[in-house]
Amino acid sequence: MAELDLDVVQGELDAPEHTVRWLAALEPAADVDGPELPDDEAERLLDRLEVPREDQADLLAARPDPQADKAYWWILDRLHRSFLPTIGKPVTTDGFQAWQPLTTNAADAKARQLYLWAYLALLPAVRRYHAERGVPDEVSWATLSLAFAIRMHKDLTGHNGLGLSHQWGPPIRLRGVFYKLGRLDFNRAELSFSNGPGGFALSVHIPPDGPLDKAAVEESIAAAREFFPRHYPDEPVTFFTCDSWLLDPQLADYLPAESNILEFQRRFTLTPQPHRDENGNGAILRFVFGRQGSGENVLDTLPQETTLHRAVVAHLRAGRQWYERTGWFPFEEAP
């Protein structure tokens, strides 16, 4: 694939500057094939991935062409060849690099939809990897679903596709480290301490699929305790961990003790709050209201229907902050 001038890529897509820097820093492997896009099969795959039917025509019409859409294809090819060699490798506990917003121009359907084409091109590799690990087909497809990512993108930007906002979920699902097991999702993370490798942990994620019912959470944790030793006997897990606004203990000032969120919090031991307090206002506004930004005027526009809606706003109006906190509990069930 010929190298392109970064200014050309940026200009053609209206890409944010940090995105272009990120794309330039990717390291595409020279010894793997470039992306191949599905033809007749595309619609069937989109159904399997739970891409809403009403979005599919726009997506199919925005198929990039290697000759006519050189800048788009250059991005697709770079993403593809840098991503392929990472499939199956656990991430580190301190994070996983999201795919960056590709464009600021919502009218550019090709840029809005490009991540979905990248997803389709990488899909066969992760499906093969799941099969090699003996992952049941229904777990594989449930894990690879794009329904949540597309819904979240629509809530945040008002548009279909994935290219107008950061994408963390789709690439981590494709990486083969992330599994949906009932109510909760889990990703494999490798711990590393200064004196050498420290084993494996499972990061817990909570998708917005209805209430965080206690019994469903318990079932999901039990499923993870069974699934990971079976499919990854070479990566014994030490503990579950979670980074989330849901673990902010300040929520107990507002929610009743029997609420699902506080019930969930009680499973975890919190790590000490970092000195440089990370501000979690953005996360809580995103997950509770589907909004970006946390200025005063935003507060005036937020619904006040639930106890949590009212708590989030009252807390911010009082000049206080929300925090994303980290918690953990042992992988083995207590005897």
Ligand SMILES: CC(C)(COP(=O)(O)OP(=O)(O)OC[C@H]1O[C@@H](n2cnc3c(N)ncnc32)[C@H](O)[C@@H]1OP(=O)(O)O)[C@@H](O)C(=O)NCCC(=O)NCCS
């Ligand atoms: C996590 C989640 C499922 C918890 O919902 P839940 O089971 O209803 O939680 P609780 O029982 O603790 O709810 C207590 C109160 O807060 C409200 N509440 C909880 N989550 C809410 C949300 N995301 N938006 C609005 N209100 C919410 C409930 O309606 C209830 O108020 P009410 O008694 O006035 O109706 C829900 O917050 C959610 O879907 N969040 C989005 C996903 C997310 O944030 N994941 C973590 C990413 S790091």
